[in-house]
Amino acid sequence: MKQQLFTEFCDQLLKVSSSIRFVGIADDTGSLLSISERKALKPLLNQQQTEQYAITAATRQYTRLRWQRTLGKVDYACSIYEKLIRANIPITDANNRLAYVILITFDIGTDNFHQIVTKKIIPLIRKSKGTFLKEKLKKNQ
Numbered sequence: 001m002k003q004q005l006f007t008e009f010c011d012q013l014l015k016v017s018s019s020i021r022f023v024g025i026a027d028d029t030g031s032l033l034s035i036s037e038r039k040a041l042k043p044l045l046n047q048q049q050t051e052q053y054a055i056t057a058a059t060r061q062y063t064r065l066r067w068q069r070t071l072g073k074v075d076y077a078c079s080i081y082e083k084l085i086r087a088n089i090p091i092t093d094a095n096n097r098l099a100y101v102i103l104i105t106f107d108i109g110t111d112n113f114h115q116i117v118t119k120k121i122i123p124l125i126r127k128s129k130g131t132f133l134k135e136k137l138k139k140n141q
Contacts, residue, residue, distance in 0.1 A: 002135050006034035009128055013102070014038065016120045019110040021084060024103040027136075030055030033100075044083055057101050061090045065098060076117055084108055087117050091129055099136045 010023040014036040022043070024035040032054045037043065045053065064074045076089040085106040091099050102125060106113045 002138075003034065005131065005135065007036070009124075010034050010036035013104065013121055013124060016124070017106075017110075017116050019107045019113070019116070020104060021107060022103070022105040024050070024054060026054040026058055026101045026103060028058060028098045028100065030058035030101070054101070054103060057088045057103055058098065061088065061098050061101050065090065065092065065096060068096065075122060078113070078117075080108075082108065085110055085113050087113065087121075089117070089122065089125060091125060091132055093133055093136070100132055 006025050010025060013023045014020055018038075020038065021041055022035065022037050025033050027033055032051055035050070043050070060077065061074075064077060068074060074090055076087050078088075079086045085108060087104045087106070089102040089104070091102065093099050102121075104117070104121065106116070110116070
């Protein structure tokens with residue numbers, strides 16, 4: 001059930017824009033739970049590199065969350081590389097503890113990626129956040 005939930009969610013986010021290359025969801029330790037890739041995509045990273053990136057993304061989110069009390073809530077973090085644009089979106093629980101990280105990559109040159117993330121992707125994440133956090137509680141029991 002949990003795997004299907006995460007896979008369907010990644011597939012749903014992938015459909016938000018044709019400029020989205022990759023969507024993944026990792027838990028608070030950076031373990032990838034599911035990924036979706038655009039059809040006919042030639043990935044820039046292999047599976048092991050993608051798994052390492054997920055661990056790094058989760059670690060970075062912990063650092064960002066530490067500064068929220070002073071700087072305010074993190075909506076998402078973005079990196080623009082020569083070959084793609086990356087956005088990482090934290091999902092936190094009521095105590096502001098990291099539960100999951102959504103990993104998304106866009107084609108380079110996607111000028112409206114901020115609007116896609118803030119107006120389309122984040123609302124979908126907020127809609128599913130309760131379900132994800134319930135899954136996290138089940139796992140921890």
